[in-house]
Structures are given as C-alpha cells and as structure tokens.
Amino acid sequence: MTKGFINYRKILIVGLGMIGGSYAEKLSALGFEVGALVRRQETLDYALAHGLIAHGQTEVTREYVSQFDLVVSALYPKAFVEWVRKYQEFLKPGAVITDVTGVKRSVVPAVQEILRADVEFVPAHPMAGRERSGVEFADSKVFAGANFIITPTERNTPEGIELVRTLGCILGFRHIAVLTPEAHDEMIGFLSQLTHCIAVALMDCKDSEHLVEYTGDSFRDLTRIARINENMWTELFLENRDELLSQMDLFLEKFTQLRDALDRGDEDTMKEMMRLSSYRRSFFDKK
Amino acid sequence: MTKGFINYRKILIVGLGMIGGSYAEKLSALGFEVGALVRRQETLDYALAHGLIAHGQTEVTREYVSQFDLVVSALYPKAFVEWVRKYQEFLKPGAVITDVTGVKRSVVPAVQEILRADVEFVPAHPMAGRERSGVEFADSKVFAGANFIITPTERNTPEGIELVRTLGCILGFRHIAVLTPEAHDEMIGFLSQLTHCIAVALMDCKDSEHLVEYTGDSFRDLTRIARINENMWTELFLENRDELLSQMDLFLEKFTQLRDALDRGDEDTMKEMMRLSSYRRSFFDKK
Numbered sequence: 213m214t215k216g217f218i219n220y221r222k223i224l225i226v227g228l229g230m231i232g233g234s235y236a237e238k239l240s241a242l243g244f245e246v247g248a249l250v251r252r253q254e255t256l257d258y259a260l261a262h263g264l265i266a267h268g269q270t271e272v273t274r275e276y277v278s279q280f281d282l283v284v285s286a287l288y289p290k291a292f293v294e295w296v297r298k299y300q301e302f303l304k305p306g307a308v309i310t311d312v313t314g315v316k317r318s319v320v321p322a323v324q325e326i327l328r329a330d331v332e333f334v335p336a337h338p339m340a341g342r343e344r345s346g347v348e349f350a351d352s353k354v355f356a357g358a359n360f361i362i363t364p365t366e367r368n369t370p371e372g373i374e375l376v377r378t379l380g381c382i383l384g385f386r387h388i389a390v391l392t393p394e395a396h397d398e399m400i401g402f403l404s405q406l407t408h409c410i411a412v413a414l415m416d417c418k419d420s421e422h423l424v425e426y427t428g429d430s431f432r433d434l435t436r437i438a439r440i441n442e443n444m445w446t447e448l449f450l451e452n453r454d455e456l457l458s459q460m461d462l463f464l465e466k467f468t469q470l471r472d473a474l475d476r477g478d479e480d481t482m483k484e485m486m487r488l489s490s491y492r493r494s495f496f497d498k499k
Numbered sequence: 500m501t502k503g504f505i506n507y508r509k510i511l512i513v514g515l516g517m518i519g520g521s522y523a524e525k526l527s528a529l530g531f532e533v534g535a536l537v538r539r540q541e542t543l544d545y546a547l548a549h550g551l552i553a554h555g556q557t558e559v560t561r562e563y564v565s566q567f568d569l570v571v572s573a574l575y576p577k578a579f580v581e582w583v584r585k586y587q588e589f590l591k592p593g594a595v596i597t598d599v600t601g602v603k604r605s606v607v608p609a610v611q612e613i614l615r616a617d618v619e620f621v622p623a624h625p626m627a628g629r630e631r632s633g634v635e636f637a638d639s640k641v642f643a644g645a646n647f648i649i650t651p652t653e654r655n656t657p658e659g660i661e662l663v664r665t666l667g668c669i670l671g672f673r674h675i676a677v678l679t680p681e682a683h684d685e686m687i688g689f690l691s692q693l694t695h696c697i698a699v700a701l702m703d704c705k706d707s708e709h710l711v712e713y714t715g716d717s718f719r720d721l722t723r724i725a726r727i728n729e730n731m732w733t734e735l736f737l738e739n740r741d742e743l744l745s746q747m748d749l750f751l752e753k754f755t756q757l758r759d760a761l762d763r764g765d766e767d768t769m770k771e772m773m774r775l776s777s778y779r780r781s782f783f784d785k786k
Contacts, residue, residue: 339715359713387712399713402705407717410697413754415776417746418689424782425674426646426686428626430694432783433720439780442773446766453761459704460758464751467700471747474740479733486729489702493726495711496719 217378224280232286233350236264277302285311315451316393334376343439360385401455411438511567519573520637523551564589572598602738603680621663630726647672688742698725
C-alpha cells in the first residue's frame with residue numbers, strides 16, 4: 213500500500229506548536245511541500261512568514277486534506293483522537309498518518325480501531341522538546357542526538373513502519389527504536405514523566421528568589437524541566453496514570469529507604485545505595 | 500592580628516583531594532608558595548610532578564607546619580576536627596586556618612572551641628566540585644562561576660573574614676557570600692544534599708543498562724550527581740542529619756501531593772503545582 217518515501221512529496225502537519233513547527237521547518241528545508249492545519253490565523257502567518265510551510269488553513273476541508281500522502285498529527289493526545297474521528301473521511305485513500313504524542317496506550321488503539329481500512333496509522337514519539345511552547349520556538353536542531361520511538365501494533369504493515377522510520381531518520385534523530393505501546397509507556401513514565409514530577413515537586417518546595425544566588429549546577433540541572441507546559445503535561449500524566457503512579461511509588465520507596473537509613477544513622481545502607489547509583493550512572497558516560 | 504593577603508606568601512593545604520588539589524593548583528599559579536600534608540606518598544609525587552605544590556610531607560611535623568601563615572584544611576569534616584585537636588600545637592602564632600567542608604554547624608563550634616587563642620579559624624565552603632575524587636581530578640576551573648560561602652561566628656575578626664574573602668576571590672569564585680553556620684546548613688541541605696538524595700534514589704530505581712538508549716536530557720541531568728563519593732557524602736549527610744531530614748520530608752510532602760492529585764485525577768491541583776514550579780524556575784533564567 214505504501215510507496216517509497218520520495219513519493220510522499222506533500223506532507224500535512226496538523227497543529228503547529230513547538231514540535232509541529234520543528235517538523236515543518238526541517239521537512240520544508242529538505243524540499244518537501246509542507247502544508248499545515250492550525251487553529252489560529254497568527255500561527256499560520258508566522259509559519260508562512262518564516263518559511264516553515266508552503267501553505268496552510270485554519271479550516272479543515274476535504275479539498276485541502278485529501279491532497280496529502282503523509283499526515284503528521286502534532287496535536288495533544290485527546291485532540292488527536294478527536295481529529296481522526298471528525299476528519300478521517302477527508303483523508304486520501306492510501307494515506308499514512310503518524311503522530312508525536314508522548315503517551316501511546318491510550319492513543320494507538322483508540323485511533324487504529326476507528327480508522328478507515330484504507331489508511332494506516334503508524335504511531336511515533338519524537339523524544340525531543342523545549343521548556344517553551346508555541347511555533348515561535350520551533351527549532352529542528354533539538355532532534356539531533358535525540359531518540360525517536362515507533363510503537364506499532366499488529367495492525368501496522370512493514371512498509372508503514374519503514375516509512376515512519378525514514379521520517380525519523382531524515383528529521384535528524386540519532387537513535388530510532390521500535391517498542392510496543394506498553395513498553396513505551398512504562399519507559400516514558402520512568403525516564404520522562406517521573407523526572408518532570410520530581411522537578412515540579414522540588415521547585416515547589418520553597419520560594420526561590422532568595423535561593424538563586426546560592427544555587428549550584430546540581431539544583432539547576434534537577435529543576436530545568438520544572439518550567440513546564442501545564443496543559444500538555446497534565447494531559448500526558450493523566451493519559452498514563454497507572455504507569456506513572458507505579459513509577460512514582462517506586463521512586464518514593466527508594467527515596468524513603470535512603471531517608472530512613474539517614475534517620476537511623478545506617479551508614480552501610482547509605483553507602484550501598486550510593487555505590488549502586490554510581491555504578492548505574494557510569495553506563496551513561498560510556499557513549 | 501591578621502596581615503594583608505600579600506603577606507601570606509606560604510600557604511599549607513592539608514589533604515590533596517579534588518578540592519585541595521584545585522586550591523593548590525590555583526594558588527601555585529598565582530605565585531604563592533604552596534605546601535601540602537597528605538596521607539599517601541603517591542599523592543605527593545603526583546602533586547609535585549604536576550606543579551600543584553612547591554613541597555609537601557606525609558608526616559605532620561612541628562618544623563613543617565609552623566612555617567605557614569595560612570592553613571587550608573581540605574579534609575572531610577570529622578578528620579578536620581581531629582587534625583586540629585592533634586596538631587594545633589604546631590601552628591605558627593597568628594596563623595589563620597580555613598576549611599572547605601560542606602557542613603558547618605558540626606564543624607565550626609567544634610574547632611573554634613578547642614582552638615588556641617592566638618590562631619583564628621575562618622570557616623568557608625567552596626560550592627564547587629566534580630563527580631570524581633582524587634588529586635588527579637584537580638581543576639581550579641570549577642571555581643569559575645561558583646559560589647564561595649564564609650560562615651563566621653562571633654569569635655571571628657573582621658580581618659580574618661576579609662582574608663578568607665580575598666582567598667575566595669583570587670581562587671576565582673564568582674559570588675562570595677557570608678551566612679551563619681545555621682543558615683548555611685539549611686540552604687545546603689536543600690540545594691545540594693537533597694538534590695543528591697533525589698539523584699541517588701532515582702538512579703537506584705531500575706537497572707540502567709537497557710535504559711541508556713532511550714534516556715533523554717532530563718533523566719541525564721537529574722542523575723548526573725548520582726555518581727557520588729559515598730564516603731564523603733555519607734559523612735556530610737550524617738553531619739547535617741536533622742536539617743537534611745527536614746528538607747527530605749518537605750520534598751516528600753510536595754511529591755506526594757502531586758502523586759495524590761494524579762491518583763484522583765485532580766487536574767486543577769496538578770496544573771497549579773506546575774504553574775508554581777514554572778514561575779519559580781523562571782527566576783533562574785534572568786541571570
């Protein structure tokens with residue numbers, strides 16, 4: 213059903229936030245004809261003025277949508293499922309849809325179950341971003357060195373997966389992996405969502421104005437991601453609630469173990485926990 | 500009692516680890532005559548071969564110690580108090596001692612109470628370091644942009660404090676502050692010790708080998724300091740136990756608040772916590 217990547221000359225980006233805008237920027241620079249569907253006219257004006265897209269609309273019409281071979285949804289998870297429900301009838305037969313959402317179990321089956329049989333949805337998660345949101349922060353340089361994860365199901369074809377793998381590749385991602393939606397959500401719950409929860413909780417502990425002048429690198433590093441888009445992350449957390457709760461509880465268990473060892477002056481346990489963390493962290497330096 | 504800094508030509512560093520070695524490197528480069536007392540002959544050989552010091556000994560003798568006007572202890576907290584108890588009789592009359600220990604309430608009164616009346620101890624904490632320990636990681640570039648905190652008491656003289664302020668200044672620290680030992684330990688308990696506890700607990704949650712390839716910047720940033728010198732940090736944590744426990748409990752409270760909001764699907768609380776963390780983190784960007 214799918215063709216070689218070079219035949220997907222016209223690519224539609226739905227939603228031009230930081231990530232959608234970065235996809236558009238890179239794909240336009242590579243010579244693709246990039247169109248966009250956005251909510252606000254100002255977003256369209258900005259994207260056109262900065263050469264991120266060739267054309268775009270604020271209105272979703274059959275005439276516009278049906279010209280694209282490849283559609284990238286850069287919407288939030290629930291908005292994406294809703295978009296497919298409302299507008300899939302406009303899609304060109306044989307089109308491929310992919311996405312950028314950071315949770316997969318709640319999105320992938322929901323979309324694949326309602327989708328027309330002549331259109332394929334290949335889910336993907338570009339693990340890149342910035343602390344700021346909006347098309348004006350679009351910058352495809354954030355993809356360099358980052359991970360791109362494809363989370364297909366048995367409904368996907370090898371050709372569809374290969375197409376999206378090529379997309380991740382030309383966008384500039386360093387490492388492209390394939391995981392099940394379940395493995396993805398567990399991994400992302402730990403590596404990304406839990407770390408954001410820690411940063412938010414730590415930053416919420418104290419008024420920061422008088423602390424700034426004493427703050428060293430470690431506190432700065434731990435709280436960088438405490439500057440957070442509350443609408444997007446609240447939705448991502450809730451869409452991955454069970455998995456994130458279990459990762460948070462695992463962290464609480466380890467943190468409390470260290471706290472209690474300190475409380476009872478148990479040097480051996482403290483040192484053992486530090487030796488383990490040092491050993492495990494050492495793997496990160498070898499790359 | 501104290502003289503102008505330029506008259507402190509001979510400086511003794513007691514203990515050449517990463518920090519002591521970095522002091523030695525910088526002070527030698529500035530033209531001071533830097534001596535050292537170390538435990539192991541290999542440390543002495545390395546420091547001499549790399550020009551970090553002019554001379555040094557593994558044995559603590561009256562003849563050697565009594566020639567120095569300024570003594571910098573770069574020992575761990577308890578070893579420092581013990582050193583003063585054993586060897587203070589060797590110190591030159593009028594000498595000034597300073598230190599580098601990361602906890603102050605347990606060190607400052609202990610040393611000042613036993614110290615001879617003709618010697619002044621001016622406590623300081625250079626807030627800089629690396630994830631590695633040992634003289635071979637000495638590198639005074641870590642001081643650039645870092646904070647240097649002096650924690651004097653009523654036993655200190657304005658001249659002694661000024662001398663150590665000048666020391667911090669010529670070592671290259673960006674910001675030199677004066678705090679009470681109590682305020683220092685509270686601040687360091689939160690900004691430095693708590694962040695290390697979080698990093699250790701997070702890194703201890705899971706086997707890391709298979710996670711490395713998916714790990715993004717946020718997890719890397721949060722766990723950088725999980726590679727930790729377990730002997731030094733265990734001692735620092737235990738010497739600041741009450742304060743660190745209360746900072747850990749504050750963090751546990753905020754983290755659990757976010758966890759419970761997620762558990763009951765309370766979007767408002769989650770977003771409010773994220774808005775607060777974003778607001779507070781924004782102060783860090785203005786510098």
